Structure formats: C-alpha cells, structure tokens
Amino acid sequence: MSYQIISIAGLFYIIAMPIYIVYLLTKNKKVGFAATGMLSTGALIHIYGFIQRFKEMYVINHSIMRSIPVTNLYESLVFFVLCMVLGYLFIEWKYKNRSFGVFVSIVAGITIGLTDVLGITKEVQPLVPALKSNWLLAHVTLSFIAYAAFGISFITGLLHVIMETKNKKSFKYIFSTSILGFMLFMFLSIIFDVVSASNPKSVKIFHSTLGNSSIVISIFSWIALIAMIFIFWKFSDFLIKILKSLKITPEFLEDVTYKGIAFGFPIFTIGGLVFGAIWADQAWGRYWGWDPKETWSLITWFVYAFYLHAKFIRGWKGTKISMIAVIGFIVTIFTYLGVNLFLSGLHSYGSM
Amino acid sequence: MLNRVNEKVWNFFASVDLAVALFIIISVGAAIGTVIPQSIEPEPVIKFFSKFMSISSAHKTYEIISLFDLNNVYHSWWFTFLLFMFALNLIVCSIDRLPALIKSFKVQPQPYPVQVLDKMPIKKTIKIKDDRILEKIKELFKNKGFSTYFFETQEGFQLQAKKWTKTRLAVYLTHLSILIILAGALIGTFFGFRGSMNIVEGTGLNFAISDEGKTIPLGFEVRCDKFEVEYYENSGIPKAYKSYIRIIENGKPVKENTVIEVNHPFTYNGITFYQASYGFQPTEHAEFRFTYFDKTGKEHNIKAHFEEKFRIPETSVTASVIDFSPALGIDEEGRLFNMSSEMINPAVLVSFEENGKKTQQWILKKIPETWQTPYGKLKFNELWGAQFTGLQVRRDPGVPLIYIGSILMCVGLFICLFLRPVNYFAVVKKNEITFYAPTSKGMVEKQIDEMINKLEGDER
Numbered sequence: 001m002s003y004q005i006i007s008i009a010g011l012f013y014i015i016a017m018p019i020y021i022v023y024l025l026t027k028n029k030k031v032g033f034a035a036t037g038m039l040s041t042g043a044l045i046h047i048y049g050f051i052q053r054f055k056e057m058y059v060i061n062h063s064i065m066r067s068i069p070v071t072n073l074y075e076s077l078v079f080f081v082l083c084m085v086l087g088y089l090f091i092e093w094k095y096k097n098r099s100f101g102v103f104v105s106i107v108a109g110i111t112i113g114l115t116d117v118l119g120i121t122k123e124v125q126p127l128v129p130a131l132k133s134n135w136l137l138a139h140v141t142l143s144f145i146a147y148a149a150f151g152i153s154f155i156t157g158l159l160h161v162i163m164e165t166k167n168k169k170s171f172k173y174i175f176s177t178s179i180l181g182f183m184l185f186m187f188l189s190i191i192f193d194v195v196s197a198s199n200p201k202s203v204k205i206f207h208s209t210l211g212n213s214s215i216v217i218s219i220f221s222w223i224a225l226i227a228m229i230f231i232f233w234k235f236s237d238f239l240i241k242i243l244k245s246l247k248i249t250p251e252f253l254e255d256v257t258y259k260g261i262a263f264g265f266p267i268f269t270i271g272g273l274v275f276g277a278i279w280a281d282q283a284w285g286r287y288w289g290w291d292p293k294e295t296w297s298l299i300t301w302f303v304y305a306f307y308l309h310a311k312f313i314r315g316w317k318g319t320k321i322s323m324i325a326v327i328g329f330i331v332t333i334f335t336y337l338g339v340n341l342f343l344s345g346l347h348s349y350g351s352m
Numbered sequence: 353m354l355n356r357v358n359e360k361v362w363n364f365f366a367s368v369d370l371a372v373a374l375f376i377i378i379s380v381g382a383a384i385g386t387v388i389p390q391s392i393e394p395e396p397v398i399k400f401f402s403k404f405m406s407i408s409s410a411h412k413t414y415e416i417i418s419l420f421d422l423n424n425v426y427h428s429w430w431f432t433f434l435l436f437m438f439a440l441n442l443i444v445c446s447i448d449r450l451p452a453l454i455k456s457f458k459v460q461p462q463p464y465p466v467q468v469l470d471k472m473p474i475k476k477t478i479k480i481k482d483d484r485i486l487e488k489i490k491e492l493f494k495n496k497g498f499s500t501y502f503f504e505t506q507e508g509f510q511l512q513a514k515k516w517t518k519t520r521l522a523v524y525l526t527h528l529s530i531l532i533i534l535a536g537a538l539i540g541t542f543f544g545f546r547g548s549m550n551i552v553e554g555t556g557l558n559f560a561i562s563d564e565g566k567t568i569p570l571g572f573e574v575r576c577d578k579f580e581v582e583y584y585e586n587s588g589i590p591k592a593y594k595s596y597i598r599i600i601e602n603g604k605p606v607k608e609n610t611v612i613e614v615n616h617p618f619t620y621n622g623i624t625f626y627q628a629s630y631g632f633q634p635t636e637h638a639e640f641r642f643t644y645f646d647k648t649g650k651e652h653n654i655k656a657h658f659e660e661k662f663r664i665p666e667t668s669v670t671a672s673v674i675d676f677s678p679a680l681g682i683d684e685e686g687r688l689f690n691m692s693s694e695m696i697n698p699a700v701l702v703s704f705e706e707n708g709k710k711t712q713q714w715i716l717k718k719i720p721e722t723w724q725t726p727y728g729k730l731k732f733n734e735l736w737g738a739q740f741t742g743l744q745v746r747r748d749p750g751v752p753l754i755y756i757g758s759i760l761m762c763v764g765l766f767i768c769l770f771l772r773p774v775n776y777f778a779v780v781k782k783n784e785i786t787f788y789a790p791t792s793k794g795m796v797e798k799q800i801d802e803m804i805n806k807l808e809g810d811e812r
Contacts (some may be wrong), residue, residue: 041800066406125589126584126591128589128590129591129614129627132615133615167518172715261767265769266768266769269761273756274762277754278758281751282615282626283614283626285546285617285626285746286746288537290382290426298382299379303375306375306421309371309372310372314372343386
C-alpha cells in the first residue's frame, strides 16, 4: 500500500536528522554527503509512494486530473512534506550549503509523524462530488507548494532571529528558541508515540510523553521539554558558532527567508485565493463566503503582505522582519491544520 | 491652518502605517468571526459560550457580542468600515506616490557620488588593461537587456545599467486589482442576490428564498423533472448528484432536459443555479416505478402510488406497494432495517394477490435476485417524487469584475516579485573596473562574476 511506502520515506527523513547533526558538529564532508543522501533517498521513496498512491486513486476515479493524491488531510500533509524536502534539496544544491537540513528533516519528520499520531485516515477514499473538478489539482497543489515555501522561510527566519539577536531576554529571542526547543521535543515525542503504541491505529500525540498515564514519565517529559527550550535559549551561541563555521551569514538566512516568501506569496495568491475563489464560485455559487478556511487564508495573505510592505516600503531589515516570516508560518499552520481541527466549515473534506 | 489639517489627513491616509494597522485589525476581526459562531439567532452563540461559563454569564456575553455585531462580523458596520478604510488607503497611497514614480522615469539619470556607491553591499574590483573596455562593458550589459548610461566623473567613467525599472509600476496594478475586486463585491451586494430553493421532484417553483428569509421572484418557473444520486459501490458516499431541470416562462417551456450537477452550474436570464444539496421528502404524488418482464421477455413499465393497486401485465395478479425503505439493510439477527434516510438502496415491500391468495416480498433496487417473484421478474427502478433537490440561486453582476481583478492581481504580483528592477553601477578607471550593486541578490553577484570572467577572458 502507498502509505506504507510513504512511512518508509518518513523514516529516512527522521534518520537524516541525526546525520545532519553529526555533520554540523564534525563538518566532515562525507557525513554531509550521507545526510543529503539519506534525505534524497527519502524523497525518492516518497515520490515512488506518491506514484503508487496515484495509481490507487486512478483505479477508483478513472481520471488522471482527479487522481493526484491531494484530496484529503493525509495526502495533503504528505504532499507538503515532499514539496518542502525537494525545495530544500534544491536550495542545498544551488547554494552548496547544508546548514539548515537538520531543521527541514525535523519538520518533515514531525509532519509525517502527525499522520500517525492524529489518527488521520490513510485509506484511499473516493472523491465526493464537490471535489470533482479540474480546479482541485491547480488549487490544492499550488497552495501546498506555497505552504512549503513558507515553511522553508520559517526555518531560515527562525535561525536568522536566533543568530542576530544579542539580547537574550528579548521576546523574539525567547520566542524563537522556544519554538526550536518545542519542535525538537515534538519530533522526539512523535517517534516515541509511534514506537510505543500497541496498536498502530490508536497512536495519540504526546501520549507517550507529556500525556503519559504514568505521572513520573509525564513529569519527566515536561521537565525534558522545558530543558530543551532552556538549552536552546542558553546555548544558542554554540548553534550560532556552528552556523558561522559553515559560512552561514545572517544575510544568507535573511535572503532565503525573503526568497521563500517572494516565491510563495504570488503562488499562494493565485493558487490558494484566486483559484479557490473561482472554484467556489462554480461549485457553491459564491466566490467568497467568509468560511473559516477562506478567512484564515486571507489572514495568512495579510501577514505576508505585511512582510513585503515592511521590507520594501518601510525598509525593515534584520530580525524584525524575519519575525514576521516566523509568525506568518505559524498562521499558515493554523490555516492548514488548525482550521480543520478546531473550526468547522466547508473545507471539511480536509479533516480527519 | 486648514491646509495643514488637510495635509495631515492626507498623510494619514497615504501612510503605510495605516495599511499595516489595517492588515492587523482586519485580520484580528476576521479571526474573531471564525471562532464565535456567526448567527443572527442567539441560541448557537449562547450555547457556544455556555461551554466556558455559566448560562447567565453566557447570556450577558451574548448581549455584549451582539452589541458589537461579533456574531455577524463580516456584515457588521465596523468591518465594512475597515474595508472601506482599506480601499481609501489604497487609493490615497497610489495618488500620493504614483505621479512621483512616473516622473522619475522621465528624469535623466544623474551620476552617483562615489561615497554612495561605496556603501552598496556588493562591490567587486578587477584589474584590466584594454582600450576598448568601455565599449565592451556597454555591449555586455546591452546583450543582457539593460539600458546603459555613461557619465564622466572625477573618479573616471561611471556607468549605470538598468533593467526592468518600469516594473515598479506593477505594485499599483496589484493595488488597483484589489480595488476592482472590492468594487465587484460592492456591485454584487447592491445589485445581486443570493438564495436557495428546494424543489421536490416533479414540482416547480418560481421564487427563491434569500439568505435573510425573503422571497425573491425569479420571473420564470424552475421545474425539477428528475433528481438522482449515484453512490459509490457498497458505500453511502455519494458519487454524483444531478437535477434534470426544465425552465417554464409564460406557461411555455423554454429550456428542457438541462442537467445541473455539483461543479456544473446552469445560468438562465443572468440567474445561476448551483447544485447544493438534496433530501428525502415523501409527497402525495410520489410514484413507485417498476419494469415488469413478461414470459416472452417483453418489458412493461408500471407506475403506482403508495398502497395503490396495479395489475401485473398479462396475468390476473394484482399488486400494491405496502412499505418502503430508502436504504434497506439487514442486521445481525437477519431483520431488515432502515440504514439511512438517503436513498442508498431503496426497497419496496410489494403485496401480491392472486385469486384471494396474498403473498408479499421485498424488492431491492440494487439486488437483482430480489426482483424474481412467483409471478415473474419485477424490477424496482425508483421512487420518483420523494426527494427534493437543493439549489443555490444567485445573480451577481459583480463577478466579471472579480475575475478581471483576480487576473490583474496575479499579473501584478508576478511582475512585482519576479521581475524586480535590477541596477548595476560600474566605475571604470585607467586600469581597473569596480562593479557595484545596491541589493544583494544571489543572481546579481553571479551576473557580475560572469561579466568579469568574460572581460578577463577577452583580455587573455
């Protein structure tokens, strides 16, 4: 089955993460190649799984345009990861720089892991009538390509803020290091959640750590979470040193952050908002209806519009502007997952 | 005095700060609307808040909420006001900046002082000896699509190369497109309407009910001749649903056999109909439709109402439908039960009577084995007239503007972000050239390197 192949790809992403860490620490070129190789192999397996999934969908839908596996939450998460990993590998190749691969593999690992711990259905489902449209392909794929670009700008933005903030008591510094710490904790927790679950269908997020039935483990997990955040907060100089030794300049990070947004924003506008509106116009008889998904897409759009205006008109530079990129992606995640998990609306086929 | 106030007001509306503030306030307002239930009826709102507080405080909260229209955010006066401010901000901004930008295109470029050039983030110097160097650089830039300008300065020859300078206008195209979209939305609100109609199979309606509950006469009648839902095999997931529509104007049918499907709307007289929903609604005129295959294999169509006797053709048997189930299932103990109110697998209980002897049998639409009766093969086709089709009805003269605005926005954004103006500067002295670029983009550095390589290659 396709989802098993994709799970294997996820495993490769997860294994790539420690190899990237070893590379950061040793700067050994061979280790670097191994890390990239691991991530690329994951991506290749992922593409193979994607094609398998496509074939499974084709058996049901008999239409090439409507068999692209981006029709439910699971498939969209998987597609998002694929776009982000490929986007990162492209940047790695173009800039000859493996600096933030570890964070990409963390985000990829978390996302693939989420499909397990949130209990999202992985079965191939037939299309409901509302999704039977050629706009599906254009609207959904472009949206997720944009999300992936925002994801990359989030990672580089975060690193940029940490690298450039001198005052360790400032909000943006504490905020960014907390996110890094939380991401690492979530990454590890998801691995434990999946490994320790007795039944693969009943894995729950943080069930083996923060929400463990044993109070001792639960308290220990909370301490671990706080410790990880503290370590990132306290010892970020070490991280900065490593980044600097890899010839990562703040300018490079700021530039990649900008490029991710400059690429993602028009794609998001055309694919997410405009194509979405045209499709809604044809399917539901209104191009805009303040559905939660629509509303949050607009908010996402505003945040990135804010970024561009701050950069070009107000001339904002440095960490100030990278913070907007970080917040922008948090809003994006909410638009993508939060709306489906917490709010109801017409995009419910994107739910679990 | 008045002028100064005027200027202040103008500057307020022309400021990017206002735009950014509006981005934030509109976002927060819109976000509130996705959390608090949007309903003019108080019950859903109170129910929502009673999850977090006591009932009496939920009632009080509702009062505050309805005071600020937080249960109807997107149509509230303050949200409309914010959108209006947003539009005004865009207009004033453009009027404020556009003329200066256009003027700057007409002004002849001036040489930059060396101090300014030295502050630029990219600076590269190469040593070179070539008499025709100026010509060469000029040609290099020209081949890459730049316009070039030369100045003689104290430090040597200054060269300015510019490309895509006019793409700075695209920002205003993007802003204009937002105004066009807002205008389209405004036109739709004032000159259009939205409503819905539920038409029972076999009947017609000549009005729709608006979202506010008002009756909207259409000026023609929409009849639903037939409605059908297809399900995926062995599941209750609908695959497709279709309404077969007839339009009757002044008593005459003007359109027949029109199919409306999800994602395939139908427009008549500027009013568009969208397949939105459907439902089960038994009516007096509902008709059970059968096909009877006699011994010679000939097919006979039979229509009958509920409990109405009909004759099985070419026999003395009479029959009638005495029970109906839209989705018949069999439970663990072998009993029949209704799985759903949707017509996933409609079935009828038919009572047969021959010479006073009565028998009865369930006939299931999707299970051919059940069509065999002691009196021949009786296939149950459908229960016609027991479902309604839910159509969304809309007239929106603003839609063309929305489409035009959307296209312009995409074009504007792509030019804005992918074709940004590129500027290079070069100072040519006797035996060295220094390149400068004001923005650090990976591409820029690469291009400079490329040019340097070319120049050096030529020299060798």
